[in-house]
Amino acid sequence: MGCCDAPGLMPLEEAMENMLSRIKPIQTTLQLPLAEAIGYVLAEDILSPIFVPPFDNSAMDGYAIRIADLSNNATMPVAGKSFAGQPFEGEWPQGSCVRIMTGAKIPDGCDAVIMQENTVVSEDGVTFTQTEVKPQNNIRPTGDDIRKGDIVLPKGSRLTSRDIPMIATLGISHVTVVRKPRVAFFSTGDELKPLGQPLAEGQIYDSNRYGIKPLIENFGCEPIDLGIIPDCPETLKATFEQAQSLADVVVTSGGVSVGEADYTKDILEELGEIGFWKLAIKPGKPFAFGKLSTAWFCGLPGNPVSAVLTMYVLVQPMLAKLSGHTEWKAPESIPATTKTAFKKVPGRTDYQRGIYTIEDGKFVVETTGNQSSGAFRSMSLANCFVVLERERGRVEVGETVNIQLFNSTLY
Structure with a gap:
């Protein structure tokens, strides 16, 4: 670790390498009607059986x-x-x-x-x-768009609404795809209350599952919602066992910090093993990764922004590899000039919520305001992450930072 690294925290790059080096793509394939294949990953190249157009x-x-x-x-x-x-x-x-x-x-x-x-x-x-x-x-002319025998889409491509009509022009009615990863998820905590019920003293509504489920779907996976699980070791262990019997990956929200009622770590050690725990990332430090007996495990922090951020930055590439989505790419970093200052302490890679615009052909960015991991309003207002390096401190107006525009999974 460098001089600016927080002691005991794994750097983000090391954590990503650790996760992805262990994940092997799902081998189970399906043959689906073209109309039902959107969102699936191709298990083989799509070769054109005809010329397009087929005649002058x-x-x-x-x-x-x-x-x-x-x-x-x-x-x-x-x-x-x-x-x-x-x-x-x-x-x-x-x-x-x-x-x-x-x-x-x-x-x-x-x-x-x-x-x-x-x-x-x-x-x-x-x-x-x-x-x-x-x-x-x-x-x-004949074949002006596509030649017979051309690779139209390579194996590992995830089918989009633009790909389906292109394949249809080839007369292909069925495609061979990889089975979608199944992701079981649940929230933990006695303080959580379902929507539509009144809050008692000290309780909050469970919002994380409503952010996690659409992300799982947008990542091209099948979500399995197991609800809210109380802080009870026996119930929590039974839920983990149920989850791994249903899914390839188990994702929890909450229960991965250091509180007295956070039992997830002990149960994970009993049912499987821990790959790493606590990262040099902000927000999202208490992120956990490991292996149950039959499924992978990702433990998200309980704060809403932290949960969504770690799903987006860490779980997304892991699920892409599991699904065989070899064409997946991380969001591109774009230099931008700051219009506002950004508070930052060296030690962790910081993903702050920002709003970018283009002025005179150049990217500029400003903060959404409150950067607390519990303040989800700032996430709702943002259209990019301002990614501040681990060793960097406070950023003043007019400095250059790297931003990552939200990809389609966050829209």
Whole structure:
């Protein structure tokens, strides 16, 4: 550890390496109808069985011609029509043209399409006003978008709403995907109360499960909500045993600090083993990672911002690897100039909530205000994290910092 590292706390980079080096992707695959495959990770490359487009077609509504037939101010008779799905058939006499629509098949012998805006139509035929016509003008050639045999999507890609219609253009009805990781999660603590019930003295509403569940879904995993578990060792142990029987990963919220009623660590040591406990990160120091007998374990802090942050920064890449999502990338760091000061003490990597804007083509960022790990309003207002290095101290106005724009999982 360096001089600025908090004693006893594992650096974030070391924790990430520790986690990811142990995770092996799920090997179970499914064959799903394309319409049901969104959000799944491909277990094999998608190879195109056809050319796209499968034939030369028109990029415009207009007239198919042979350039050799063009002459100044000549009027051509129309020999027929070519519509999408209804190509021109029959003899095409020299010196004539074919009416053609966008997407329609190019007639044999055609070497250009003149858009209808560059024509004058009369009873005698079509006069072309375009002075220069180049070969293949307004023609989309066979395979212009995708060649037969091309790798359209590689194994390890997570299917999005943009990928599904692309695969459909290939005529592929089913895809082979990796089974989604199952993630069981629950909150711990006698102070937690379900929504819709009145609060007694010293109680708060359980908000963390409402942040964890959509993140699990957005990460491409299957959530299993086990509710609120009281601070009772027997009940907590039974819940862990139930959770690992149902899931690949067990995620808890709360119960990983050093309070007298935090039993999670003792139970984890009894049922499995602890990989690490306590990180040099703020917020989120009391984050735990380990292995139960049949499932991985991630223990999130109980404070709402800490829970969401550690899910986003630490659990997200772990679940991506488990799901075989090899195309996953961490959010990119972008330099930005501060419009406000940021309080910081050396010792931990600090993820502060910020609001970025672009001024004169450059990123600027300001704080959302209260950076307490229990103040979720600042998380709701933010559109980025301001990532301050472990050794860094207070940041003044006008300094350069690195920001990470929220990716789609936080929207």
